[in-house]
Amino acid sequence: MSHTSPRVAVCMALAMSGLLLPTLPAQAQVFTQAQAEAGQKQYDGQCAMCHGAELLGPDAPALVGREVMDNFSTGAGLYEYFSVAMPPQAPGQLGSETYVNILAYILQRNGAQPGDTPLDADPDKLAAINLTEVTSVAAPVETAAAETEAAPSAVPQAFTWGKKLPSILPEATPEPAAPAVPQAFTWGKTLPTKS
Numbered sequence: 550m551s552h553t554s555p556r557v558a559v560c561m562a563l564a565m566s567g568l569l570l571p572t573l574p575a576q577a578q579v580f581t582q583a584q585a586e587a588g589q590k591q592y593d594g595q596c597a598m599c600h601g602a603e604l605l606g607p608d609a610p611a612l613v614g615r616e617v618m619d620n621f622s623t624g625a626g627l628y629e630y631f632s633v634a635m636p637p638q639a640p641g642q643l644g645s646e647t648y649v650n651i652l653a654y655i656l657q658r659n660g661a662q663p664g665d666t667p668l669d670a671d672p673d674k675l676a677a678i679n680l681t682e683v684t685s686v687a688a689p690v691e692t693a694a695a696e697t698e699a700a701p702s703a704v705p706q707a708f709t710w711g712k713k714l715p716s717i718l719p720e721a722t723p724e725p726a727a728p729a730v731p732q733a734f735t736w737g738k739t740l741p742t743k744s
Contacts, residue, residue, distance in 0.1 A: 578664020579624070579678050580653035585663055588654030591647050595636050604658055612655050615681070624678030628652050628670065645670040659684035 593602070599609035611617060621627040632648040633641045643651075653668050661683040668674075 578662055578666065579683060580649075580656060580661070580663055580668035581665065582663040584650050584653035584668055585657040586654075588650035588652070588657075591643070592651050592654050595643060595647075596651065599637070604655065613659050615684075618659055618680040618684050621680055623676050623680060624652065624656075624668075624683075625672055625675035627655070627680065628675050629672075632670075656680075656683060 592600075592604075596612075600606060600612050601608070604612040621630065628648060631651070632643075632645070635641075636643070649668050649670050653663075657663065659680075
């Protein structure tokens with residue numbers, strides 16, 4: 550017969566009675582449900598065309614999963630990046646409320662739970678949000694991401710905005726030879742010619 554300490558016995562009794570419940574980190578509820586719902590609509594209109602309806606890409610990086618949350622570390626890291634760089638057609642032009650709502654939606658899709666405290670763009674408050682902790686509950690789409698992995702693109706999509714992408718179809722006419730003078734330094738200047 551095993552002997553159970555009084556402390557363990559009390560904890561077991563509390564757990565069985567339902568009084569000892571697992572709790573999420575205190576900072577887990579950092580946005581409201583209304584913000585996440587508004588963020589979903591704004592995401593659908595501004596972000597889904599590249600990041601996909603399920604936030605899985607494939608034309609831009611996925612926005613769900615432990616890797617994404619660990620990469621940005623804090624709410625400030627993620628917010629500071631996409632609030633100045635996104636969307637590519639109008640970087641930084643959506644307004645802080647829209648970016649905050651989209652952040653709330655991304656957090657929710659990664660398993661964070663809404664609460665009564667609204668999220669705002671205060672850099673100190675955003676820096677206090679540990680993404681790994683608030684998204685500690687596995688997001689439902691994280692498993693879907695593993696099951697429906699898209700074929701990797703040969704061209705890094707984040708660096709192609711406004712550039713001609715390579716074609717898989719043969720060109721009808723061969724491209725002219727590259728000029729000997731780098732074009733980045735010749736804008737508005739007369740180029741040398743062969744004599």
